[in-house]
Amino acid sequence: MLLLILNAGSSSLRFQLMESNGWKIRFKGHVDGIGLASCELHGNGVTQRGKAKNHAEALDLALTVLQKTKFLTTLKQIKAIGHRVVHGGEKYNAPLRVTPKILQDLKKISVLAPLHNPANISGIEACLKYIPKTPNIAVFDTGFHATMPEKAFLYGLPYAYYKKNHIRRYGFHGTSHAYVSEQSIDWLKKNKRPHEKIISCHIGNGVSVTGIHKGKSIDTSMGFTPLEGVMMGTRTGDLDPAIIFYLTKTLKLSLSQIEKLVLHESGLKGLSGVSSDMRPLRAIMANPSDKKYPSVKRAFDVYVYRLIKSISSYVAPLGGLDALVFTAGIGENAWYLRQEICKAFEYLGMQVDNSKNKSAIEGGWGPIHSDKSKVSVLVIPTNEELRIAQEIEKITRQRI
Numbered sequence: 110m111l112l113l114i115l116n117a118g119s120s121s122l123r124f125q126l127m128e129s130n131g132w133k134i135r136f137k138g139h140v141d142g143i144g145l146a147s148c149e150l151h152g153n154g155v156t157q158r159g160k161a162k163n164h165a166e167a168l169d170l171a172l173t174v175l176q177k178t179k180f181l182t183t184l185k186q187i188k189a190i191g192h193r194v195v196h197g198g199e200k201y202n203a204p205l206r207v208t209p210k211i212l213q214d215l216k217k218i219s220v221l222a223p224l225h226n227p228a229n230i231s232g233i234e235a236c237l238k239y240i241p242k243t244p245n246i247a248v249f250d251t252g253f254h255a256t257m258p259e260k261a262f263l264y265g266l267p268y269a270y271y272k273k274n275h276i277r278r279y280g281f282h283g284t285s286h287a288y289v290s291e292q293s294i295d296w297l298k299k300n301k302r303p304h305e306k307i308i309s310c311h312i313g314n315g316v317s318v319t320g321i322h323k324g325k326s327i328d329t330s331m332g333f334t335p336l337e338g339v340m341m342g343t344r345t346g347d348l349d350p351a352i353i354f355y356l357t358k359t360l361k362l363s364l365s366q367i368e369k370l371v372l373h374e375s376g377l378k379g380l381s382g383v384s385s386d387m388r389p390l391r392a393i394m395a396n397p398s399d400k401k402y403p404s405v406k407r408a409f410d411v412y413v414y415r416l417i418k419s420i421s422s423y424v425a426p427l428g429g430l431d432a433l434v435f436t437a438g439i440g441e442n443a444w445y446l447r448q449e450i451c452k453a454f455e456y457l458g459m460q461v462d463n464s465k466n467k468s469a470i471e472g473g474w475g476p477i478h479s480d481k482s483k484v485s486v487l488v489i490p491t492n493e494e495l496r497i498a499q500e501i502e503k504i505t506r507q508r509i
Contacts, residue, residue, distance in 0.1 A: 117232030197249030253283030320423030342385030458483025
């Protein structure tokens with residue numbers, strides 16, 4: 110069965126054409142520059158320039174390239190389409206087939222994720238336009254965290270704000286955390302190591318840490334929105350709300366200016382004054398004589414400390430720690446970051462094998478702990494598209 114997996118961003122469309130038999134990827138590509146004067150499609154060695162003022166036109170470009178390059182003969186070959194949808198609210202947790210009613214509900218929920226859900230919905234609507242008879246399956250990033258207990262997801266606001274306005278902690282990156290936790294549990298079981306108490310660290314431009322007990326999320330660092338939690342590439346992470354009052358009353362910043370500040374101008378980018386990308390920051394840290402070294406080192410130290418603090422906060426609720434898992438772009442490649450984080454947990458008996466740690470980059474998969482370590486430490490490249498494909502295959506099979 111041939112599946113199309115879509116991950117629609119605000120100005121991009123990532124897509125994979127995948128066979129459910131063996132999960133072979135036929136084509137993996139992305140369209141960037143949606144809404145700009147021109148856009149580009151890249152994938153499988155193919156580059157195609159064009160124009161796409163919206164996601165529907167971006168999808169049309171992708172489908173046209175897939176057929177011109179013979180990866181698709183006809184659109185009827187696509188038996189189901191899977192969509193990453195960031196926010197499902199409290200109503201939608203499990204993967205489901207999108208109906209007109211559900212689509213309307215998702216539009217209402219978009220107020221909870223204004224930076225993400227509108228793009229996800231545009232991807233669904235594009236498919237309804239160009240491949241109207243093919244089922245669309247939504248897989249929700251918030252779904253994995255639906256198992257969080259009330260004591261973990263409530264804020265210290267009057268309870269009415271939760272009941273009437275649904276203000277609570279939802280958590281994100283759920284598709285990624287679900288995938289790597291399943292992979293880590295499988296590895297731990299095969300190697301006869303403890304596997305019930307796991308902390309998963311999704312460290313990319315966005316960062317989230319999740320405590321997982323027996324395969325279920327019990328708490329996570331992101332909350333009502335993906336702004337809460339650990340400091341990130343351009344986002345502040347946890348912030349005293351009174352700072353917002355100060356910025357408005359004393360510094361006279363508007364709400365739109367503050368929103369831009371905390372979402373796009375802070376984090377590693379804001380503290381370093383250089384970049385949100387860890388790679389150039391690493392290059393500067395390798396040269397202490399660089400005039401930018403002090404600010405970059407300071408940003409890195411804060412970043413590491415916030416991660417250690419977040420990871421530590423789940424050890425007690427879990428009742429210990431069996432495995433620490435690193436994933437996503439920085440988590441999978443920044444061995445020096447992993448090294449600094451793991452040093453903080455030597456008190457738990459965690460020991461990292463430096464050789465294994467430095468080798469686990471660029472797609473490297475596996476354990477980086479030493480033989481004597483009491484806590485397993487794993488690097489597992491995330492694969493959200495595969496997780497989505499597996500979910501939609503289950504739903505599609507159930508309907509056959």
